[in-house]
Amino acid sequence: MKKIAITLFLVLGSLTIQSQELTWQTDMNRALEISKKSQKPLFLFFTGSDWCGWCIRLQKEVFKTPEFAKWAKDNVILVELDFPRSTPQQPEIKKQNAELQQTFAVQGYPTVWFVKGSKKDGKINLEKLGSTGYVAGGPTAWLAVADKILANKPTKTAYTTN
Template sequence: MKKIIITLVFVLGSISLQAQELYWETNVNKAIEVSKKTKKPLLLFFTGSDWCGWCIRLQKEVLKTPEFATWAKDNVVLVELDYPRAKAQTNEIKQQNAQLQQIFGIQGYPTVFFSNVQESAGKINFQALGNTGYVAGGPKAWLAVADGILKKK
């Protein structure tokens, strides 16, 4: 009986964790389509996921918390733009990420850019709302900064 209860608790716990899991788009064109449909700005997370200590810390302390998940679902379309050293990426993703790094003038990681998307004469234009990086103080402090940036839109 104990094994059944323990198994049930484990399965239900796994399901609730998956329900909180956010989807991070890696293809910016797909994210732009979602942004247009939902009228939500993009949150572009520029990261070195497998080597950047501050990026890993931001993920752990903020981006993988229930508070962030709840906020993100209501406010933004998530886009991860990764610049790994050991993880494999397609050439298409590498080129896309390099181009976006230039467009937004990214000089260090982690950088989180908030941007609206405008289409004019078939061209995509990013309207930058603001940016941030790692903010000490956990999700509450980071979300206060993010909310301040989004209020400018």
């Protein structure tokens, strides 16, 4: 009986951990489709995943917490726009990320842009809601900033895909 209880506990524990896993999109077209269906804004995370200390710290202190996981599932579609130094990347993702970096004038990492997107005639139109980066104070402080940004009015910009 003890073995069954322990096994059940381990299975339920692993399901809880898996349910907190977040899905980060890397393809803007796919992210836009999901955003349109869910009516949620896009969360564009510009990062240097394998070299940027502040990016790694933001991931650890905020993005990998249960509080953030719940908030993200309820509020946004996550998009990782990575600029790694040693991790290989598909050429089309590299190009897409560079174009978006230029569109949003990202000069430092981590940078998070919240946007509402639409697509018309092969162009992705993005309405900027606001941006942030690393915020000290863990998930509570970071999410307070994010909630404030999501409450703002958008400004329009365009990003063209081929």
